[in-house]
Amino acid sequence: MLFSSFEFLVLFLPLTLVVATRLHGQPLLRWLAFTSVVFYAFAGHWWFIIPMLVTTVVDFWVAIAIARAQRPHVRRWLLVGSLMGNLGMLAWFKYSGLLVGTTEWALVTLGFEQAAHTSRWFEVVLPAGISFYTFQTLSYVIDVWRGQAPAERNFVRFAGFVSFFPHLVAGPLTRHHQLIPQLARIASTGITPRWQAGIFLFCVGLAKKVLIADRLGNLIDPLLAPPLTLDLPRAWLALLGYAFQIYFDFSGYTDMAIGLGRLFGIELPQNFNSPYKAVSPRDFWRRWHMTLSFWLRDYLYISLGGNRCSEGRRRVNLMVTMILGGLWHGANWTFAAWGAWHGGLLVLHQAVPAWDRAVSMFWQRNVTFFLVTLGWVFFRAESFGHVGQWFGSLAGMHGIGGAWSWETLALLGLVVACLVIVRACPNSLELPLERLSALPQVALATATAASLLLMNYGSKFLYFQF
Secondary structure (H helix, E strand, C coil): CCCCCHHHHHHHHHHHHHHHCCCCHHHHHHHHHHHHHHHHHCCCCHHHHHHHHHHHHHHHHHHHHHHHCCCHHHHHHHHHHHHHHHHHHHHHHHHHHHHHHHHHHHHHHHCCHHHHHHHHHHCCCCCCCHHHHHHHHHHHHHHHHHCCCCCCCCHHHHHHHHHCHHHHCCCCCCCHHHHHHHHHHHHHHCCCCCHHHHHHHHHHHHHHHHHHHHHHHHHHHHHHCCCCCCCHHHHHHHHHHHHHHHHHHHHHHHHHHHHHHHHCCCCCCCCCCCHHHCCCHHHHHHHCCHHHHHHHHHHHHCCCCCCCCCHHHHHHHHHHHHHHHHHHHCCCHHHHHHHHHHHHHHHHHHHCCCHHHHCCHHHHHHHHHHHHHHHHHHHHCCCHHHHHHHHHHHCCCCCCCCCCCHHHHHHHHHHHHHHHHHHHCCCHHHCCHHHCCHHHHHHHHHHHHHHHHHHHHCCCCHHHHC
């Protein structure tokens, strides 16, 4: 079930919201947890709820056991157990396919074709959103172990923290202190929806997804199908199109999630802050997928030693964090290469501190956008062979021009419009949604109507696969 679907907008959301506004206390929390599980069951296969429920139950009791334990070694082993269980399940569901594919390639290379086919028995289906809820419960258990959070004793409230449907499948990654107190508040006082702010932000996100991201995807997907032999202008146009597609797709989802949260009296954290206005690689990661960036910083980079070590070790820590962050996005070595690309950019930026002073803001922003956009080749490509084909096209190996079809002209127009939007417009959370004048409301209503008409021609959110 997608946010941009009629079954969600006409059936699931109205029923869930109407009932929720009439409940208080534990019944309200039970209703939100139950409907979130139902939502998740329709996000893919019904059995997806099993690993989520296992994670929820185990980490609820592990956190309580850690809080009660007096001996440091007992607390440490409980933490290790949670880490092994969560990361082991994530590795099995998400990375067994990568291991199988890598093993198959190695076996074929060595001449063991029959054994390579046998390795396919170990492939599994990836449950939607497992990367998000696993990281969410991990951060909670780690904070309880560090003494930075109390162990939650109300299981229904904890289940709501893990499964709250607006952020369940694709974030934002929410920390315990950001959501559990809000769930306690609405259980005590009831839901006070922020109707206008919630509905308008949801509509902004819907328009981003349906009118921009899906239209871009329909235009660039045929161009990027391997073998990729585009001429130079089309190769760059497809790359820019993908850079804007993934931004408007994911930020559109996040806007819709935050808007839905507001309808239930919950404020989810910001996840995007105009990332294509960034003036450095470091600034980009402070703006792009912010909740993941902060998670990687707090629970991986700092745990590796962070900045409290030699310069060389800091660079290693940074590279390891970014490579693992890349693999978090997908079970393909191209995602590791994407993480390494960004790790290299961050290390290079640290190594040239005079860059920020010597180069104007205009060029800082444009160079950063160029380098970030080049990195999307690794993110979008299906294999390293596909990466090589795309970079070859970007370098003009397949020609430097040719006749343009109407699809190419439409893509060019969309790309130019997207560039204007991301550079000249404020981000969604900066819009005065609760005091919009008549003309912007009419424009938003028109965009929403167009989105509803085109929803059936859309696609799943790109981050659902992660």
